[in-house]
Amino acid sequence: MSTTPTLDEPDVNGPDERGRFGDFGGRFMPEALMAALDELTAAWHEAMADEAFTAEFQRMLREYAGVPSLLYDATKLSERAGARILLKREDLNHTGAHKIRNVLGQALLTKRMGKTRMIAETGAGQHGVATATAAAYLGLDCTVYMGELDTERQALNVARMQLLGAEVIPVSSGSRTLKDAINEAIRDWVASVDRTAYCFGTAAGPHPFPAMVRDFCRGIGDEARAQCLELTGALPDSVVACVGGGSNAIGLFTAFLQDESVDVFGFEAGGDGVDTERHAATIWAGEVGVLHGARTYVLQDEDGQTVESHSISAGLDYPGVGPQHAHLAHIGRATYRPVTDTAAMDAMALLARTEGIIPAIESAHAVAGAMELARERPGSTILVNLSGRGDKDMGTAIEWFGLGQASSDGTPEPATEEQIAEGAK
Amino acid sequence: MTSTADAFARTREEGRAALVGYLPAGFPDVAGSIEAMRTMVDSGCDVIEVGLPYSDPVMDGPTIQAAAQRALEGGIRTRDVLRTVEAVAATGTPTVVMTYWNPVERYGVERFAADLAGAGGAGLITPDLTPDSGEEWIAAADSHDLDKIFLVAPSSTDERLRYTADACRGFVYATAVMGVTGARTSTSDLAGPLVARTRAVTDLPVGVGLGVSSGEQAAEVAAFADAVIVGSAFVRALLDAEDRSAGLKALAVLTEDLASGVRRG
Ligand SMILES: Cc1ncc(COP(=O)(O)O)c(C=O)c1O
Numbered sequence: 001m002s003t004t005p006t007l008d009e010p011d012v013n014g015p016d017e018r019g020r021f022g023d024f025g026g027r028f029m030p031e032a033l034m035a036a037l038d039e040l041t042a043a044w045h046e047a048m049a050d051e052a053f054t055a056e057f058q059r060m061l062r063e064y065a066g067v068p069s070l071l072y073d074a075t076k077l078s079e080r081a082g083a084r085i086l087l088k089r090e091d092l093n094h095t096g097a098h099k100i101r102n103v104l105g106q107a108l109l110t111k112r113m114g115k116t117r118m119i120a121e122t123g124a125g126q127h128g129v130a131t132a133t134a135a136a137y138l139g140l141d142c143t144v145y146m147g148e149l150d151t152e153r154q155a156l157n158v159a160r161m162q163l164l165g166a167e168v169i170p171v172s173s174g175s176r177t178l179k180d181a182i183n184e185a186i187r188d189w190v191a192s193v194d195r196t197a198y199c200f201g202t203a204a205g206p207h208p209f210p211a212m213v214r215d216f217c218r219g220i221g222d223e224a225r226a227q228c229l230e231l232t233g234a235l236p237d238s239v240v241a242c243v244g245g246g247s248n249a250i251g252l253f254t255a256f257l258q259d260e261s262v263d264v265f266g267f268e269a270g271g272d273g274v275d276t277e278r279h280a281a282t283i284w285a286g287e288v289g290v291l292h293g294a295r296t297y298v299l300q301d302e303d304g305q306t307v308e309s310h311s312i313s314a315g316l317d318y319p320g321v322g323p324q325h326a327h328l329a330h331i332g333r334a335t336y337r338p339v340t341d342t343a344a345m346d347a348m349a350l351l352a353r354t355e356g357i358i359p360a361i362e363s364a365h366a367v368a369g370a371m372e373l374a375r376e377r378p379g380s381t382i383l384v385n386l387s388g389r390g391d392k393d394m395g396t397a398i399e400w401f402g403l404g405q406a407s408s409d410g411t412p413e414p415a416t417e418e419q420i421a422e423g424a425k
Numbered sequence: 426m427t428s429t430a431d432a433f434a435r436t437r438e439e440g441r442a443a444l445v446g447y448l449p450a451g452f453p454d455v456a457g458s459i460e461a462m463r464t465m466v467d468s469g470c471d472v473i474e475v476g477l478p479y480s481d482p483v484m485d486g487p488t489i490q491a492a493a494q495r496a497l498e499g500g501i502r503t504r505d506v507l508r509t510v511e512a513v514a515a516t517g518t519p520t521v522v523m524t525y526w527n528p529v530e531r532y533g534v535e536r537f538a539a540d541l542a543g544a545g546g547a548g549l550i551t552p553d554l555t556p557d558s559g560e561e562w563i564a565a566a567d568s569h570d571l572d573k574i575f576l577v578a579p580s581s582t583d584e585r586l587r588y589t590a591d592a593c594r595g596f597v598y599a600t601a602v603m604g605v606t607g608a609r610t611s612t613s614d615l616a617g618p619l620v621a622r623t624r625a626v627t628d629l630p631v632g633v634g635l636g637v638s639s640g641e642q643a644a645e646v647a648a649f650a651d652a653v654i655v656g657s658a659f660v661r662a663l664l665d666a667e668d669r670s671a672g673l674k675a676l677a678v679l680t681e682d683l684a685s686g687v688r689r690g
């Protein structure tokens with residue numbers, strides 16, 4: 001069995017020529033962008049078939065992004081869980097998350113296409129920071145759209161993008177969050193498509209983004225599969241990832257989809273609980289519709305208006321999901337479950353204290369999911385994508401756990417508003 | 426139901442372009458939008474486009490976004506949009522709906538087509554549905570005798586122009602600029618060539634939209650297009666007015682200016 005599939009290896013689960021994964025995906029977009037999407041699709045296919053391109057992509061990942069990331073045998077967490085838990089350490093990548101893989105791929109493709117500017121949407125700012133990083137590294141102009149609410153909540157990431165030379169534009173329309181930032185980026189793209197590439201942040205949106213982003217991220221699973229075989233002599237029993245739009249999850253899953261013995265689990269943001277209206281568990285609770293160019297599961301009301309999602313983790317706070325995940329759920333190849341804010345924050349603290357690793361809150365959803373699976377499948381091997389590190393989430397952790405000030409008896413006390421504001425500066 | 430074909434037959438006979446006016450339903454509220462659209466009919470619009478407000482309008486600029494948001498905050502439902510169509514179509518002026526795709530899919534494509542036809546609506550303009558993904562809508566429209574108005578853009582290849590125009594009925598909607606809706610001070614130099622390329626592949630009337638805000642611009646566009654489509658400028662007239670009656674007055678004045686423009690072109 002090949003352990004290092006090439007980037008352009010066809011995937012049995014699609015998409016077809018029209019970008020469909022079964023009934024999902026496709027391209028529901030203004031005609032004005034069709035030529036650009038066709039151009040992008042052709043350029044991506046050509047690039048993936050060009051050894052010089054894939055070699056350069058691999059070189060950048062290796063020499064610049066710190067890839068392949070480690071597969072870490074989390075023995076102390078495993079003891080607590082009653083199952084063997086392996087962590088794919090994407091948190092150790094440059095910029096602190098799996099997202100650097102996608103943006104380096106898209107930035108390299110942008111240059112190949114002769115475009116000079118990248119635009120991106122961002123929620124918490126992670127994809128924006130990654131895009132600004134890749135743009136700086138490859139000498140491209142960069143504009144990042146970010147919901148106004150998010151720019152206020154994530155001032156530190158706004159500053160990082162600005163320091164990297166990107167222009168950050170707050171979006172004040174709609175719910176002033178990620179989905180509106182995507183709308184605004186699409187509007188920019190319609191008007192600037194000649195010189196601009198849209199560096200989409202997840203494996204969702206119109207064809208070719210779901211498949212292209214998957215291909216740029218699939219090294220996660222290709223590496224992890226080989227690393228797991230080397231470490232344990234066998235494949236894992238299950239693979240686990242958090243699912244926002246679905247890039248880190250599909251990046252992990254792809255290598256295992258043909259392995260019948262491996263169960264595939266995605267954990268969505270359950271927010272306050274899926275029995276409340278405040279969650280982002282799109283596959284669990286959503287219904288099939290069209291959002292941002294693809295047919296997929298969508299959190300929507302009776303009239304097809306998009307409903308606002310809620311999650312403590314900004315990176316999972318999206319009312320849609322990548323169409324390949326919708327397809328994998330529909331055909332039963334993967335199982336998607338919700339994890340509440342509380343369970344995720346508990347998992348964040350647990351991983352910090354057992355292993356000395358502070359995960360991103362997104363990734364903490366996957367850890368919480370793995371703990372749940374461990375209870376159901378004691379003694380099994382569970383491979384978890386630790387998609388990012390938690391530095392960006394310290395503000396949330398300070399508030400949630402009441403941290404930030406030391407008192408003379410050593411018990412933590414919450415930081416004051418002023419201290420938090422000072423920190424964000 | 427009056428069809429857009431009737432309207433275009435008449436304007437062709439009169440040797441002029443048609444004036445197509447857009448407003449979102451439910452802005453400022455359902456009754457207010459009906460009154461506004463009737464004012465546009467009385468003052469010279471040949472076809473009315475009723476916008477179905479949507480939470481994620483990626484083709485719209487700030488003006489129409491703001492109006493759609495107001496309508497959504499006011500609780501507009503899809504059935505209210507159909508009620509609006511019914512009230513406007515009752516004037517005898519052909520009335521089409523402009524909508525992003527998800528609300529139609531959610532309502533049920535066949536059911537939407539049936540209810541739109543039942544309300545006297547003439548057809549649908551679909552800014553984020555191209556014929557590539559439109560099989561279900563095309564079948565439903567054909568079975569209910571509705572117009573299918575797809576968009577073409579300056580970036581469309583000749584092949585896509587032909588493909589899209591072949592799937593259209595009623596007219597072809599040419600987006601004159603690469604960009605979102607919004608009034609612009611000068612007309613785009615991309616519009617003329619796009620209309621010429623579209624005419625080369627279809628006998629259907631070609632309407633030009635995006636950016637027109639004055640009679641003067643309307644006249645410029647009318648010189649080379651079969652219809653001048655105006656949206657944001659109407660919305661702006663309502664947004665900027667001090668109260669409702671001032672808004673209707675401003676709407677009437679703007680419509681008359683545009684209507685005289687399409688007769689000068
Ligand atoms: C660390 C991390 N993990 C996961 C996600 C969720 O995105 P996706 O579902 O595309 O992997 C994000 C998004 O910002 C992230 O920053």
